[in-house]
Amino acid sequence: xxxxxxxxxxxxxxxxxxxxxxxxxxxxxxxxxxxxxxxxxxxxxxxxxxxxxxxxxxxxxxxxxxxxxxxxxxxxxxxxxxxxxxxxxxxxxxxxxxxxxxxxxxxxxxxxxxxxxxxxxxxxxxxxxxxxxxxxxxxxxxxxxxxxxxxxxxxxxxxxxxxxxxxxxxxxxxxxxxxxx
Numbered sequence: 001x002x003x004x005x006x007x008x009x010x011x012x013x014x015x016x017x018x019x020x021x022x023x024x025x026x027x028x029x030x031x032x033x034x035x036x037x038x039x040x041x042x043x044x045x046x047x048x049x050x051x052x053x054x055x056x057x058x059x060x061x062x063x064x065x066x067x068x069x070x071x072x073x074x075x076x077x078x079x080x081x082x083x084x085x086x087x088x089x090x091x092x093x094x095x096x097x098x099x100x101x102x103x104x105x106x107x108x109x110x111x112x113x114x115x116x117x118x119x120x121x122x123x124x125x126x127x128x129x130x131x132x133x134x135x136x137x138x139x140x141x142x143x144x145x146x147x148x149x150x151x152x153x154x155x156x157x158x159x160x161x162x163x164x165x166x167x168x169x170x171x172x173x174x175x176x177x178x179x180x181x
Contacts, residue, residue: 003116003135006070008104008128013062018107018149020058021081028081031174038091039082045090045152048080053151054177067155068179070128071100075179076156076169082139084108084148089141095133100155102130103137108148114139123150130155 009017025044034046053059054067054077067077082090082103092115095101103114105123113120114129116137121129131137133154142148156176158166169176 003129003131005121005127005129007124007126008066008070009062009106009126011125014106014125017053017059017062017151020056021053021083021106021149021151024056025083038093040085040088043082043088045080045082048078048152049172049175051080052077052175052177053079053081054179055174059151060177063151064177064179067153071155072157073179073181074158076158076161076166076176077179078154078176080152082148082150082152084112084139084142086143086145086147087141089139092136092138094136095154097134098160099133099157100130101133101135101137102128102153102155104128104151104153106149106151108142108146108150109144112139112142112144112148 028047028051032047032050034042035049036043036046039045054064105125105127110123113122114137116135
C-alpha cells in the first residue's frame with residue numbers, strides 16, 4: 001500500500017474534536033515529557049506515548065466506529081494530536097514497519113499541506129490519509145496565524161503481531177487502544 005485518502009469526518013466532527021484538543025492541550029502535556037524532538041519544543045505531538053485520544057469519550061465515540069468500519073476489528077491503535085502554530089511543522093520521518101499510519105486534517109489553512117515522499121498533498125478538512133508506516137512524510141512550517149490541527153494514528157493488525165509484542169503493547173494502556181470485535 002502506498003497512500004490512500006477518504007473523507008473520514010464531517011465538518012461538525014472536525015470542529016468537535018479540534019475544540020477538545022485545544023481544551024485539553026495543557027492537561028495532556030502534563031502527562032509526560034515531550035518525546036519527539038523533530039517538531040516544536042513542548043509539542044502535543046511529543047505526548048504520543050502517554051495519551052491516546054481514543055480513550056476519551058469525545059474522540060472515541062466519533063473515531064472508533066469509523067476506524068472499525070474502514071480497517072476492521074482486532075486492532076491496536078495509537079492515536080495522538082498535533083497542533084502546529086505559526087512557524088511550527090514536523091520534519092521528515094516515518095513510523096516503523098509492518099503497520100498502517102494515518103493522519104486526519106482537522107483545522108487550519110489547507111494549503112500548508114502534507115508531504116508524502118516528495119509529493120505535496122493539499123489538506124482537506126475531515127480527510128484521512130493512510131499509508132504504509134515506512135513512508136517518509138512531513139509538514140512544512142505553518143506560515144499562518146491560525147494553528148494547523150491534525151490527528152495521527154498507527155494501526156496494528158493483531159494478526160500481524162507476535163504474542164510477546166501484543167502483551168508489551170497492551171501493557172502500555174495510555175498509548176495503545178484495543179479495538180475489539
